[in-house]
Amino acid sequence: MLPSIVNVAEENGLKINPRTLKQKEVLCKCPFCLADANDPKKYYLSLNLKENIYKCWYCKESGGVLQFESSVTGKPFQEVKEKYFGKNRKKYHPAEMLSPKQLALINWDEVKRNHFEEYKKSLQTVIADWKAHVREQRILAFAKLLIGIETMKYSIVIENIKKQAEDVQIPTLVEDVLSMYSCTQWEEWALEGRIIAGVAYKTAKQESKELENALIYVSLAFYQAINDHSQQKQFERVG
């Protein structure tokens, strides 16, 4: 059984507005943006008891109770899910292990919410979309890593990739790219990252004669490559 979202907030020490405790929407300080932290009268995070969902009116962070517990405790979504539903309850398709945030990134969250039957029939497509997303993000992160090392900005680039991992909901991203970098034989996605890093390095050298901002050119080269790739796919379809 799912826990109450207010209990999760209390257990994790979130400051609740006591006046709202008996209302339909319980208000508390937002632990995600902290925009209300310095104003004792403001509580931006709304906890809906009936639906067991949350939303911050300032940063728009939202989701269900499991996502909430995962975010406030820092535990992986799957671990929180297992806490309430057990480990061997049922054999899940890998696509069903994706969190709501992960599904949102590949545009399947709405389908799951509003057309559940269609979503259940499309699990293979969902996981294929997720794998494509992971592959793209690995390419970008690997290109950043190569440029970071080349320009002696390793620590900065690691922080940058950690942030990317959080944004794109791939907790293993840093480990994935570092482990590939240390391999004697790079996989195809790493070689693609190497090409992007090469383009970025060349552009940075041409544009500014210095490599200080080479990291910026990685993103540009990456999105250019993604764009070219999707255009190429369109041509393939037309042809």
Place this chain on the structure above:
Amino acid sequence: MIKATFTDGAALYIVVPSQGEGHGNVIVKIKKEGNGFVITHSCSENQMDAHASCDHKLYSLVLLKKHLDNYPVEFIHYENSRIHLQPDWIQIQNIKVAEC
């Protein structure tokens, strides 16, 4: 050629290209132990014998020779273990061993 150099405060790590065509790397750990050094890495050449000759071992030895000069080194021990780049390592200025 040494592509990059790192430290974790206790050991030195050098990144050397692997011999294959896959553009991969081999990371070699050089750690001081008493009056000697332990050189650890894993490549196709040292799979069966940690003391086998390879480029990675050669680079480590040239690097030690260049920087230790007359420092007494009693032993150099070799170990075979794969080293992975870690997020908390600190990158240090590349040491060019090809010049020596």
